[in-house]
Amino acid sequence: MAVVPILSLLVALPLVGAVLLLFVGNRDHERDRFIQWAALGISLAEFAATLWMWARFDPARADFQMVERADWIPSFGIQYAVGVDGITLFLVVLTGFLTPLALLGSWQSVHKKVREFSFFMLALESAMIGVFLSLDMFLFYLFWDAMLIPMYFLIGIWGYDRRVYAAVKFILYTMAGSVLMLVAILSLAYMHSVATGSYSFSYEALLTLTIPRHAQVWFFLAFALAFAIKVPLFPFHTWLPDAHVEAPTAGSVILAGVLLKMGTYGLLRFAFPLFPDAAAYFSPLLATLAVIGIVYGALVAMVQPDMKKLVAYSSVSHLGFVVLGITAMNIQGVQGAVYQMLNHGVSTGALFLIVGMLSDRRHTRLISEFGGLKHVMPKFVAAFFVVTLSSIGLPGLNGFVGEFLILFGAFRWNVTFATIAATGVILSAVYMLWMFQRVNYGPVTNPKNEGLKDLSTREWWVLGPAIAVAIVMGVAPSYFLNPMKPAVNRIVSRMAEAEPSKVVRVAPEAGADVLLTAAADRHSGTTGPAPRSAGE
Amino acid sequence: MGQALNGVIPVICVTLAGLACMLAEAFRQRGERMPIGGLGLIGLAGAGSAIVLLWGRHTESFGVVVADDFGLFVQLVLVGIGILTILFSSAPIERDKLPAGEYYALLLFALAGMMLMAVATDLLVIFLALEVFSLAVYVMTGLRRHVFASTEGAFKYFLLGGFSSAFFLYGIAFTFGLVGSTHLDRVAAAVAAGSLTGNPLLLVALGLLIVGFAFKVSAVPFHMWTPDAYEGAPTIVTGFMSTAVKAAAFAAFARVFLSALEPLRGDWAPVLWVLAICTMILGSVVGVAQTSLKRMLAYSSIAHGGYLLVALIAGNDVGKASILFYLLVYAVTNLGAFAVLALVSTPETPREHLDDFKGLWQSSPVLAGVLTVFLLSLGGFPPTAGFVAKWYVFSAAISAGQYSLAIVGVLTSVISVFFYLRIVVKMYMSEGPEGAAPPQPSRTALAALAISVAILFYLGVLPARLIDLAAGSVASIF
Amino acid sequence: MAIVLVLLAIGSVLAGYVGVPTVIGGSNRIEHFLAPSFAAPGMDAGGESGASHAEGLSEAPTVPAESTGEGGGDPNTELGLMAFSSGIAVAGIGIALFFFLRRRDVTDRVAASFAGVHRVLLNKYYVDEIYDAAIVQPVKNASERGLWKVVDAGVIDGAVNGAGKLVDGWSAILRRLQTGSMRAYALSVFVGVVLILGYYVWR
CATH class of the missing domain: 1.20.5 (Single alpha-helices involved in coiled-coils or other helix-helix interfaces)
Incomplete structure (x- = not known):
């Protein structure tokens, strides 16, 4: 029986489509529409393929499925290896889901160089899916780095006024963080060759490596820096508001919806399981930054005059939750983190699409320019409302499930972190509802808003799916949580064997003691019959 | 006698082609158009086939030349550079009104010298080859006689080159004084025997040899000639010298230091370490402030010399192979980038400065796209070959325990990405002047660009074969 | 407004039947809402060894009864x-x-x-007014003037852009070494030679 190499198909389909699009002659824009439809068609086919993958996915298995391997650079043990597990499954589906929405959302707003725009969007999709599916660190890094280029062009060519600054900042900041990860990856491969006599970049081979603890510290820091910048974790987040605000709508959607998840995905997939001892040792530090980010991002979001910037800072806050869930390293925390990655992709993606619709109509995103939209475009406001609630985490919508699980997991690990993080839930309601109120309620103060058109059919097709998914994920989370579970368990139980205390050989000083105890609590929380921290 | 010639047949092919070019030029009627470049291509094709035939045979000639796979690999790179350069050259020659016959003859003589240097196993022959190609390159730098900067660059290059050659020759003299021979095998035997250990004269000889090579690969602080010479030379010549000189010099550098002087690693590695760090940092940092594209790429090539030094210092099997891989990738990339610079400049709109590239994407999308690929490869972005090359070099550094070199290397490559992207920003993200006449590159030039881009993507995606080839060719000699 | 109240009333009457x-x-029909995160394992054919798998999952009893509660x-x-x-x-x-x-x-x-x-x-105990003066305005002002404009744009982003400016500054300084003067270039080579030989002779 011939088995379709579905994962390779997923990686290749958008790229092949993108390259073919480049050959469509498009002098004087006569084929713009055709190119847009073709790009949309390719991305929908890709989405269908991701769903097909989901259908074939065996939710009971914890290891990688549908694995495809081929020797690539044999002298260095580099393989083309792709596979999917419960964690990547939905991230890939999310990528497939958001790309058509982003393309459809920029139907009207992208006028120049439509062909190249579609090319970069589809190339980006390939690279993103490649990042999620790679089982070989070389392949992973290749996609990780390659992804920067299309995003750079998307921001730099089709963005707003300060697009060049934002694009350069985005690419340099991300690169500066990730090159050290490259050094760490190379060192890991070399370590493998010392231990076994042959190089290997395979993720699963590297998992079996016994890494000395002092080396773990350096490796973990190199990986964590790369991922922390991508997440972005406070205080590495300042590229994000610039990139988000200046990017075209489609760029923002993909940036917030998928790219940021690569940071948290990387932490969960690579930084933690590869270096468990160092990860356990640094978890409290990461969690501290995450919690600061939750509150800080929310507070700064609250006072933004620009809607896009508000949503950008809200991402800092939401992604802080995800990191907190990962650092908690128990089943609820991690499941919540993965769930929240999906939620954030759907809700924030939809928020950027909504802001983009306003921006298309009025060419401004300042909150003060709007007001009373409820009277002018009621359908739009209704959709906006659902998305806002989903972002806040209202029960019944997707955001609640993720935040609840994360907070529950965090609570079992460390009450302080959980308590502070919980204020972020309140603050998110504050900034979102306040913005919603100022934009949509009250009288129509600005005459320019009086004639605004309500949602078009195309825009319904953009927002409708996102809202539907938000509701489904809110009421039936087990469809998503069940397949995730074995893979999450696998990582959690691996981390349960971590021994953070052995990372530092010297006797812990008073200050370090706190960190170590907290880490030990987390450790016992995942294995022991009664979580100590929860009882305190 | 016939047998002894086998090892130098590639060099002879190229030399004969150079002579043919000279003769053709001499018999050319004034105003007659003659495909002189074609003669060069024939010679290079002959050299290429000879290299393929010699592959794996380890042919010795006259006791001073060994056509081993390492040398042949570099020769192949040089032949490739020669072919691409000739394909790019026709338009720039016409625009700058260069004397075609002299240009091609000098190009081929320089290549012959470089190819000899790649296979020479005697310090004196290395020196001879070095002078052969250096003299040709000095002249090529100053080929635009009516341009002041060109003459000035050539003059500086010539004087400083002479200065450093003197040091190099001095180093050879010391070596001869100590060992009684300039042959690398004898030097290696004497050094390995240990009788010279601790002899200060040996160290002086070592230092002087380092200076000679460091000048040719433009390592800091012997790099000062580079920006001026690169800017002064006709752009296509800059492309040629920035790639071919580096390839030849690194081949000999590696041969001398990694075979004959390998036992002295403890003495030369720290010095090269400092040179490599300074070269990487200065090349990438100063590149940031440049507004002339040629100077910017000049600093970029200084930085790339630093990465090659990293591989040289690593010096293990991975390191040696990565030198070869890197040289090839760098040659294709850098030559391509300079070729695009040469092609986009037209007599009406010279494009030398950053701002001249504004909106190039609008007027000539193909050239802009191709230049982008080259710049991304220089910056080390996947899926271009530049990424694999950098990965290979840094792997070598790490497998040799040179973490600091690897870290400085990756960080400086981020800095250099900044200025590569500045060009991309100008081309894609700024509006160009209206009505600027788009350059019309010739078919051959476009074909050469297409080949270069194809090579870069091929090696970026499927590098395994070349990696194995490079690893195989170093295994045979060191 | 009345229609909203009617809807709410209907909702509140019906909501009770979800969990009688x-x-x-x-x-309770929604008590298994998040079951995959809490319920006992057992049937998963996980990739881990049986022992560690069980260990990682043996947490079901630790969850307080009221969150999964079998019977209330x-x-x-x-x-x-x-x-x-x-x-x-x-x-x-x-x-x-x-x-x-x-x-x-x-x-x-x-x-x-x-x-x-x-x-x-x-006036609802003036709670709104007290909140506004004691919490809302101070938080808003501190966030806007302190966190956003000073900490975020000033300190954190300043450090990021500062790193870029640092490279720029060094670039501007180092490029001055390239004076164009032949003598300076020769001097540079000479200094290099002296340093290398000096290192070898006097180390």
């Missing part, structure tokens, strides 16, 4: 709580009936005789 207590013969606990307590909460609701309905529907005059009289209290109550 077991003691009066119901069951002691029937007496449950009945008591139901009676108590229903009683309070009924009492509230009764007082409201008395004051607002039967005897509006009493309402006004009570309001008049406790004027101060009435005003405070009418």
Whole structure:
């Protein structure tokens, strides 16, 4: 029986489509529409393929499925290896889901160089899916780095006024963080060759490596820096508001919806399981930054005059939750983190699409320019409302499930972190509802808003799916949580064997003691019959 | 006698082609158009086939030349550079009104010298080859006689080159004084025997040899000639010298230091370490402030010399192979980038400065796209070959325990990405002047660009074969 | 506005049926909402070895009973709580009936005789105003002027852009070494030679 190499198909389909699009002659824009439809068609086919993958996915298995391997650079043990597990499954589906929405959302707003725009969007999709599916660190890094280029062009060519600054900042900041990860990856491969006599970049081979603890510290820091910048974790987040605000709508959607998840995905997939001892040792530090980010991002979001910037800072806050869930390293925390990655992709993606619709109509995103939209475009406001609630985490919508699980997991690990993080839930309601109120309620103060058109059919097709998914994920989370579970368990139980205390050989000083105890609590929380921290 | 010639047949092919070019030029009627470049291509094709035939045979000639796979690999790179350069050259020659016959003859003589240097196993022959190609390159730098900067660059290059050659020759003299021979095998035997250990004269000889090579690969602080010479030379010549000189010099550098002087690693590695760090940092940092594209790429090539030094210092099997891989990738990339610079400049709109590239994407999308690929490869972005090359070099550094070199290397490559992207920003993200006449590159030039881009993507995606080839060719000699 | 209240009323009547207590013969339909994160494992054919797998999952008992609760606990307590909460609701309905529907005059009289209290109550204890002055405005101002403009744009982003400016500055300084003067270039080579040879001779 011939088995379709579905994962390779997923990686290749958008790229092949993108390259073919480049050959469509498009002098004087006569084929713009055709190119847009073709790009949309390719991305929908890709989405269908991701769903097909989901259908074939065996939710009971914890290891990688549908694995495809081929020797690539044999002298260095580099393989083309792709596979999917419960964690990547939905991230890939999310990528497939958001790309058509982003393309459809920029139907009207992208006028120049439509062909190249579609090319970069589809190339980006390939690279993103490649990042999620790679089982070989070389392949992973290749996609990780390659992804920067299309995003750079998307921001730099089709963005707003300060697009060049934002694009350069985005690419340099991300690169500066990730090159050290490259050094760490190379060192890991070399370590493998010392231990076994042959190089290997395979993720699963590297998992079996016994890494000395002092080396773990350096490796973990190199990986964590790369991922922390991508997440972005406070205080590495300042590229994000610039990139988000200046990017075209489609760029923002993909940036917030998928790219940021690569940071948290990387932490969960690579930084933690590869270096468990160092990860356990640094978890409290990461969690501290995450919690600061939750509150800080929310507070700064609250006072933004620009809607896009508000949503950008809200991402800092939401992604802080995800990191907190990962650092908690128990089943609820991690499941919540993965769930929240999906939620954030759907809700924030939809928020950027909504802001983009306003921006298309009025060419401004300042909150003060709007007001009373409820009277002018009621359908739009209704959709906006659902998305806002989903972002806040209202029960019944997707955001609640993720935040609840994360907070529950965090609570079992460390009450302080959980308590502070919980204020972020309140603050998110504050900034979102306040913005919603100022934009949509009250009288129509600005005459320019009086004639605004309500949602078009195309825009319904953009927002409708996102809202539907938000509701489904809110009421039936087990469809998503069940397949995730074995893979999450696998990582959690691996981390349960971590021994953070052995990372530092010297006797812990008073200050370090706190960190170590907290880490030990987390450790016992995942294995022991009664979580100590929860009882305190 | 016939047998002894086998090892130098590639060099002879190229030399004969150079002579043919000279003769053709001499018999050319004034105003007659003659495909002189074609003669060069024939010679290079002959050299290429000879290299393929010699592959794996380890042919010795006259006791001073060994056509081993390492040398042949570099020769192949040089032949490739020669072919691409000739394909790019026709338009720039016409625009700058260069004397075609002299240009091609000098190009081929320089290549012959470089190819000899790649296979020479005697310090004196290395020196001879070095002078052969250096003299040709000095002249090529100053080929635009009516341009002041060109003459000035050539003059500086010539004087400083002479200065450093003197040091190099001095180093050879010391070596001869100590060992009684300039042959690398004898030097290696004497050094390995240990009788010279601790002899200060040996160290002086070592230092002087380092200076000679460091000048040719433009390592800091012997790099000062580079920006001026690169800017002064006709752009296509800059492309040629920035790639071919580096390839030849690194081949000999590696041969001398990694075979004959390998036992002295403890003495030369720290010095090269400092040179490599300074070269990487200065090349990438100063590149940031440049507004002339040629100077910017000049600093970029200084930085790339630093990465090659990293591989040289690593010096293990991975390191040696990565030198070869890197040289090839760098040659294709850098030559391509300079070729695009040469092609986009037209007599009406010279494009030398950053701002001249504004909106190039609008007027000539193909050239802009191709230049982008080259710049991304220089910056080390996947899926271009530049990424694999950098990965290979840094792997070598790490497998040799040179973490600091690897870290400085990756960080400086981020800095250099900044200025590569500045060009991309100008081309894609700024509006160009209206009505600027788009350059019309010739078919051959476009074909050469297409080949270069194809090579870069091929090696970026499927590098395994070349990696194995490079690893195989170093295994045979060191 | 009334339509909203009607909807809410319908919702509140129906919502109770989602989880009818077991003691009066119901069951909780949403209690397995998040089961995959809490329920006991067992059937997963995981990739890990059996031992560590079980270890990682043996946490089901640790979860407090009320979050997964099989039956909702002691029937007496449950009945008591139901009676108590229903009683309070009924009492509230009764007082409201008395004051607002039967005897509006009493309402006004009570309001008049406790004027101060009435005003405070009418203004919801001035809670909104106190909140606004004590929490909302300070937080808003601190966030805008402190966190956003100083910490975020100034310090953190300043450090990021500062790193870029640092490279720029060094670039501007180092490029001055390239004077164009032949003598300076020769000097540079010479200095290099002296340093290398000096290192070898005097190390």
